[in-house]
Amino acid sequence: MDPAEAAAAGVEVHDPDEVRTRWAQDIARVGAEFEVSPALQDRWSAWLAEDSFWPAFSVLTHxxxxPAHTLVVDEEITAVLDWTTASVGDPAKDFAIHHSAVSPEVFAATLDEYVRRGGRIWPRIGDHGAEIMAAGPVAYGLFALQSGVPEHRQAAQAQLNPEAAAECST
Incomplete structure:
Protein backbone atom coordinates (compact mmCIF):
# COMPACT_ATOMS: atom_id res chain seq x y z
CA MET A 1 0.00 0.00 0.00
CA ASP A 2 1.23 3.45 -0.85
CA PRO A 3 2.28 5.29 2.36
CA ALA A 4 0.20 8.31 1.28
CA GLU A 5 -2.92 6.11 1.10
CA ALA A 6 -2.15 4.74 4.54
CA ALA A 7 -1.73 8.27 5.90
CA ALA A 8 -5.04 9.31 4.34
CA ALA A 9 -6.67 6.40 6.16
CA GLY A 10 -5.30 7.69 9.48
CA VAL A 11 -2.29 5.40 9.84
CA GLU A 12 0.69 6.93 11.64
CA VAL A 13 3.55 7.72 9.23
CA HIS A 14 7.26 7.92 10.07
CA ASP A 15 10.00 8.57 7.55
CA PRO A 16 13.28 6.63 7.92
CA ASP A 17 15.01 9.42 9.85
CA GLU A 18 12.11 9.63 12.31
CA VAL A 19 12.24 5.86 12.90
CA ARG A 20 15.97 5.98 13.64
CA THR A 21 15.62 9.07 15.83
CA ARG A 22 12.83 7.43 17.81
CA TRP A 23 15.02 4.38 18.45
CA ALA A 24 17.82 6.67 19.66
CA GLN A 25 15.42 8.54 21.96
CA ASP A 26 13.93 5.34 23.34
CA ILE A 27 17.37 3.85 23.98
CA ALA A 28 18.43 7.06 25.75
CA ARG A 29 15.28 7.12 27.88
CA VAL A 30 15.70 3.49 28.95
CA GLY A 31 19.39 4.10 29.59
CA ALA A 32 18.52 7.02 31.88
CA GLU A 33 16.12 4.88 33.94
CA PHE A 34 17.84 1.48 33.99
CA GLU A 35 21.35 0.13 34.24
CA VAL A 36 22.09 -1.15 30.73
CA SER A 37 24.93 -3.59 30.16
CA PRO A 38 27.85 -2.00 28.32
CA ALA A 39 27.70 -4.76 25.69
CA LEU A 40 24.07 -3.97 24.84
CA GLN A 41 24.67 -0.22 24.87
CA ASP A 42 27.66 -0.64 22.55
CA ARG A 43 25.66 -2.86 20.22
CA TRP A 44 22.77 -0.39 20.05
CA SER A 45 25.11 2.56 19.52
CA ALA A 46 26.87 0.77 16.66
CA TRP A 47 23.49 -0.10 15.10
CA LEU A 48 22.26 3.48 15.31
CA ALA A 49 25.52 4.84 13.88
CA GLU A 50 25.84 2.50 10.88
CA ASP A 51 23.86 3.78 7.88
CA SER A 52 23.93 0.46 6.03
CA PHE A 53 21.59 -1.11 8.60
CA TRP A 54 18.85 1.42 7.94
CA PRO A 55 16.39 1.56 5.03
CA ALA A 56 16.09 4.72 2.96
CA PHE A 57 12.32 4.29 2.61
CA SER A 58 9.24 3.59 4.71
CA VAL A 59 6.41 1.15 4.06
CA LEU A 60 3.14 0.14 5.67
CA THR A 61 3.87 -2.46 8.34
CA HIS A 62 1.59 -4.57 10.49
CA PRO A 67 1.76 -16.99 14.26
CA ALA A 68 -1.01 -15.72 16.56
CA HIS A 69 -1.79 -12.94 14.07
CA THR A 70 -1.85 -15.08 10.93
CA LEU A 71 -4.50 -17.35 9.47
CA VAL A 72 -3.03 -20.22 7.47
CA VAL A 73 -4.94 -22.50 5.11
CA ASP A 74 -3.14 -25.25 3.23
CA GLU A 75 0.28 -23.84 4.17
CA GLU A 76 -0.57 -20.39 2.81
CA ILE A 77 -1.17 -17.25 4.85
CA THR A 78 -4.68 -16.17 3.97
CA ALA A 79 -5.09 -13.28 6.44
CA VAL A 80 -3.20 -11.20 8.96
CA LEU A 81 -5.19 -10.24 12.05
CA ASP A 82 -5.06 -7.30 14.50
CA TRP A 83 -3.81 -4.26 12.66
CA THR A 84 -3.83 -2.05 15.79
CA THR A 85 -0.03 -1.70 15.66
CA ALA A 86 0.10 -0.80 11.96
CA SER A 87 2.12 2.20 10.87
CA VAL A 88 4.20 3.43 7.99
CA GLY A 89 7.83 3.06 8.95
CA ASP A 90 10.66 0.56 9.06
CA PRO A 91 10.10 -2.35 6.62
CA ALA A 92 12.17 -4.70 8.81
CA LYS A 93 9.62 -4.41 11.60
CA ASP A 94 7.55 -7.20 10.05
CA PHE A 95 10.57 -9.38 9.28
CA ALA A 96 12.55 -9.21 12.53
CA ILE A 97 10.80 -12.06 14.35
CA HIS A 98 10.80 -14.19 11.21
CA HIS A 99 14.53 -13.59 10.68
CA SER A 100 15.32 -14.88 14.16
CA ALA A 101 12.95 -17.86 13.97
CA VAL A 102 13.84 -19.55 10.67
CA SER A 103 16.89 -20.73 8.77
CA PRO A 104 18.75 -18.29 6.52
CA GLU A 105 17.44 -20.20 3.48
CA VAL A 106 13.81 -19.82 4.56
CA PHE A 107 14.34 -16.15 5.35
CA ALA A 108 15.88 -15.59 1.91
CA ALA A 109 12.93 -17.38 0.27
CA THR A 110 10.53 -15.15 2.22
CA LEU A 111 12.32 -12.02 1.04
CA ASP A 112 12.40 -13.32 -2.54
CA GLU A 113 8.63 -13.82 -2.46
CA TYR A 114 8.10 -10.42 -0.85
CA VAL A 115 10.10 -8.75 -3.63
CA ARG A 116 8.36 -10.83 -6.30
CA ARG A 117 5.05 -9.47 -5.03
CA GLY A 118 6.20 -5.85 -5.10
CA GLY A 119 8.03 -5.35 -1.80
CA ARG A 120 11.28 -3.43 -1.49
CA ILE A 121 14.29 -4.50 0.54
CA TRP A 122 17.89 -3.37 1.05
CA PRO A 123 21.04 -5.49 1.49
CA ARG A 124 21.09 -5.49 5.32
CA ILE A 125 17.40 -6.07 6.07
CA GLY A 126 18.21 -9.34 7.86
CA ASP A 127 21.00 -7.81 9.92
CA HIS A 128 18.75 -4.87 10.76
CA GLY A 129 16.02 -7.29 11.87
CA ALA A 130 18.51 -9.03 14.16
CA GLU A 131 19.35 -5.67 15.71
CA ILE A 132 15.66 -4.88 16.22
CA MET A 133 15.35 -8.17 18.11
CA ALA A 134 18.46 -7.35 20.16
CA ALA A 135 16.83 -4.04 21.07
CA GLY A 136 13.71 -5.80 22.36
CA PRO A 137 14.62 -5.01 25.98
CA VAL A 138 14.23 -1.31 25.13
CA ALA A 139 10.54 -1.82 24.36
CA TYR A 140 10.06 -3.77 27.56
CA GLY A 141 11.88 -1.09 29.52
CA LEU A 142 9.53 1.54 28.09
CA PHE A 143 6.53 -0.63 28.98
CA ALA A 144 7.84 -1.08 32.53
CA LEU A 145 8.23 2.68 32.92
CA GLN A 146 4.75 3.33 31.56
CA SER A 147 3.09 0.65 33.69
CA GLY A 148 4.81 1.58 36.93
CA VAL A 149 4.56 -2.07 38.02
CA PRO A 150 7.65 -3.03 40.08
CA GLU A 151 7.68 -6.60 38.71
CA HIS A 152 7.85 -5.29 35.15
CA ARG A 153 10.67 -2.95 36.11
CA GLN A 154 12.60 -5.85 37.67
CA ALA A 155 12.02 -8.05 34.63
CA ALA A 156 13.09 -5.25 32.28
CA GLN A 157 16.21 -4.68 34.34
CA ALA A 158 17.02 -8.39 34.05
CA GLN A 159 16.87 -8.12 30.25
CA LEU A 160 18.84 -4.89 30.12
CA ASN A 161 21.60 -5.98 32.47
CA PRO A 162 21.36 -9.36 34.23
CA GLU A 163 24.22 -8.49 36.61
CA ALA A 164 22.48 -5.33 37.80
CA ALA A 165 19.21 -7.23 38.24
CA ALA A 166 20.95 -9.83 40.40
CA GLU A 167 22.40 -7.07 42.59
CA CYS A 168 18.96 -5.45 42.99
CA SER A 169 17.34 -8.69 44.11
CA THR A 170 19.92 -9.50 46.80
Missing amino acids: GEVY
Whole structure:
Protein backbone atom coordinates (compact mmCIF):
# COMPACT_ATOMS: atom_id res chain seq x y z
CA MET A 1 0.00 0.00 0.00
CA ASP A 2 1.23 3.45 -0.85
CA PRO A 3 2.28 5.29 2.36
CA ALA A 4 0.20 8.31 1.28
CA GLU A 5 -2.92 6.11 1.10
CA ALA A 6 -2.15 4.74 4.54
CA ALA A 7 -1.73 8.27 5.90
CA ALA A 8 -5.04 9.31 4.34
CA ALA A 9 -6.67 6.40 6.16
CA GLY A 10 -5.30 7.69 9.48
CA VAL A 11 -2.29 5.40 9.84
CA GLU A 12 0.69 6.93 11.64
CA VAL A 13 3.55 7.72 9.23
CA HIS A 14 7.26 7.92 10.07
CA ASP A 15 10.00 8.57 7.55
CA PRO A 16 13.28 6.63 7.92
CA ASP A 17 15.01 9.42 9.85
CA GLU A 18 12.11 9.63 12.31
CA VAL A 19 12.24 5.86 12.90
CA ARG A 20 15.97 5.98 13.64
CA THR A 21 15.62 9.07 15.83
CA ARG A 22 12.83 7.43 17.81
CA TRP A 23 15.02 4.38 18.45
CA ALA A 24 17.82 6.67 19.66
CA GLN A 25 15.42 8.54 21.96
CA ASP A 26 13.93 5.34 23.34
CA ILE A 27 17.37 3.85 23.98
CA ALA A 28 18.43 7.06 25.75
CA ARG A 29 15.28 7.12 27.88
CA VAL A 30 15.70 3.49 28.95
CA GLY A 31 19.39 4.10 29.59
CA ALA A 32 18.52 7.02 31.88
CA GLU A 33 16.12 4.88 33.94
CA PHE A 34 17.84 1.48 33.99
CA GLU A 35 21.35 0.13 34.24
CA VAL A 36 22.09 -1.15 30.73
CA SER A 37 24.93 -3.59 30.16
CA PRO A 38 27.85 -2.00 28.32
CA ALA A 39 27.70 -4.76 25.69
CA LEU A 40 24.07 -3.97 24.84
CA GLN A 41 24.67 -0.22 24.87
CA ASP A 42 27.66 -0.64 22.55
CA ARG A 43 25.66 -2.86 20.22
CA TRP A 44 22.77 -0.39 20.05
CA SER A 45 25.11 2.56 19.52
CA ALA A 46 26.87 0.77 16.66
CA TRP A 47 23.49 -0.10 15.10
CA LEU A 48 22.26 3.48 15.31
CA ALA A 49 25.52 4.84 13.88
CA GLU A 50 25.84 2.50 10.88
CA ASP A 51 23.86 3.78 7.88
CA SER A 52 23.93 0.46 6.03
CA PHE A 53 21.59 -1.11 8.60
CA TRP A 54 18.85 1.42 7.94
CA PRO A 55 16.39 1.56 5.03
CA ALA A 56 16.09 4.72 2.96
CA PHE A 57 12.32 4.29 2.61
CA SER A 58 9.24 3.59 4.71
CA VAL A 59 6.41 1.15 4.06
CA LEU A 60 3.14 0.14 5.67
CA THR A 61 3.87 -2.46 8.34
CA HIS A 62 1.59 -4.57 10.49
CA GLY A 63 3.98 -4.34 13.42
CA GLU A 64 3.44 -7.76 14.99
CA VAL A 65 3.49 -10.45 12.34
CA TYR A 66 3.81 -13.75 14.19
CA PRO A 67 1.76 -16.99 14.26
CA ALA A 68 -1.01 -15.72 16.56
CA HIS A 69 -1.79 -12.94 14.07
CA THR A 70 -1.85 -15.08 10.93
CA LEU A 71 -4.50 -17.35 9.47
CA VAL A 72 -3.03 -20.22 7.47
CA VAL A 73 -4.94 -22.50 5.11
CA ASP A 74 -3.14 -25.25 3.23
CA GLU A 75 0.28 -23.84 4.17
CA GLU A 76 -0.57 -20.39 2.81
CA ILE A 77 -1.17 -17.25 4.85
CA THR A 78 -4.68 -16.17 3.97
CA ALA A 79 -5.09 -13.28 6.44
CA VAL A 80 -3.20 -11.20 8.96
CA LEU A 81 -5.19 -10.24 12.05
CA ASP A 82 -5.06 -7.30 14.50
CA TRP A 83 -3.81 -4.26 12.66
CA THR A 84 -3.83 -2.05 15.79
CA THR A 85 -0.03 -1.70 15.66
CA ALA A 86 0.10 -0.80 11.96
CA SER A 87 2.12 2.20 10.87
CA VAL A 88 4.20 3.43 7.99
CA GLY A 89 7.83 3.06 8.95
CA ASP A 90 10.66 0.56 9.06
CA PRO A 91 10.10 -2.35 6.62
CA ALA A 92 12.17 -4.70 8.81
CA LYS A 93 9.62 -4.41 11.60
CA ASP A 94 7.55 -7.20 10.05
CA PHE A 95 10.57 -9.38 9.28
CA ALA A 96 12.55 -9.21 12.53
CA ILE A 97 10.80 -12.06 14.35
CA HIS A 98 10.80 -14.19 11.21
CA HIS A 99 14.53 -13.59 10.68
CA SER A 100 15.32 -14.88 14.16
CA ALA A 101 12.95 -17.86 13.97
CA VAL A 102 13.84 -19.55 10.67
CA SER A 103 16.89 -20.73 8.77
CA PRO A 104 18.75 -18.29 6.52
CA GLU A 105 17.44 -20.20 3.48
CA VAL A 106 13.81 -19.82 4.56
CA PHE A 107 14.34 -16.15 5.35
CA ALA A 108 15.88 -15.59 1.91
CA ALA A 109 12.93 -17.38 0.27
CA THR A 110 10.53 -15.15 2.22
CA LEU A 111 12.32 -12.02 1.04
CA ASP A 112 12.40 -13.32 -2.54
CA GLU A 113 8.63 -13.82 -2.46
CA TYR A 114 8.10 -10.42 -0.85
CA VAL A 115 10.10 -8.75 -3.63
CA ARG A 116 8.36 -10.83 -6.30
CA ARG A 117 5.05 -9.47 -5.03
CA GLY A 118 6.20 -5.85 -5.10
CA GLY A 119 8.03 -5.35 -1.80
CA ARG A 120 11.28 -3.43 -1.49
CA ILE A 121 14.29 -4.50 0.54
CA TRP A 122 17.89 -3.37 1.05
CA PRO A 123 21.04 -5.49 1.49
CA ARG A 124 21.09 -5.49 5.32
CA ILE A 125 17.40 -6.07 6.07
CA GLY A 126 18.21 -9.34 7.86
CA ASP A 127 21.00 -7.81 9.92
CA HIS A 128 18.75 -4.87 10.76
CA GLY A 129 16.02 -7.29 11.87
CA ALA A 130 18.51 -9.03 14.16
CA GLU A 131 19.35 -5.67 15.71
CA ILE A 132 15.66 -4.88 16.22
CA MET A 133 15.35 -8.17 18.11
CA ALA A 134 18.46 -7.35 20.16
CA ALA A 135 16.83 -4.04 21.07
CA GLY A 136 13.71 -5.80 22.36
CA PRO A 137 14.62 -5.01 25.98
CA VAL A 138 14.23 -1.31 25.13
CA ALA A 139 10.54 -1.82 24.36
CA TYR A 140 10.06 -3.77 27.56
CA GLY A 141 11.88 -1.09 29.52
CA LEU A 142 9.53 1.54 28.09
CA PHE A 143 6.53 -0.63 28.98
CA ALA A 144 7.84 -1.08 32.53
CA LEU A 145 8.23 2.68 32.92
CA GLN A 146 4.75 3.33 31.56
CA SER A 147 3.09 0.65 33.69
CA GLY A 148 4.81 1.58 36.93
CA VAL A 149 4.56 -2.07 38.02
CA PRO A 150 7.65 -3.03 40.08
CA GLU A 151 7.68 -6.60 38.71
CA HIS A 152 7.85 -5.29 35.15
CA ARG A 153 10.67 -2.95 36.11
CA GLN A 154 12.60 -5.85 37.67
CA ALA A 155 12.02 -8.05 34.63
CA ALA A 156 13.09 -5.25 32.28
CA GLN A 157 16.21 -4.68 34.34
CA ALA A 158 17.02 -8.39 34.05
CA GLN A 159 16.87 -8.12 30.25
CA LEU A 160 18.84 -4.89 30.12
CA ASN A 161 21.60 -5.98 32.47
CA PRO A 162 21.36 -9.36 34.23
CA GLU A 163 24.22 -8.49 36.61
CA ALA A 164 22.48 -5.33 37.80
CA ALA A 165 19.21 -7.23 38.24
CA ALA A 166 20.95 -9.83 40.40
CA GLU A 167 22.40 -7.07 42.59
CA CYS A 168 18.96 -5.45 42.99
CA SER A 169 17.34 -8.69 44.11
CA THR A 170 19.92 -9.50 46.80
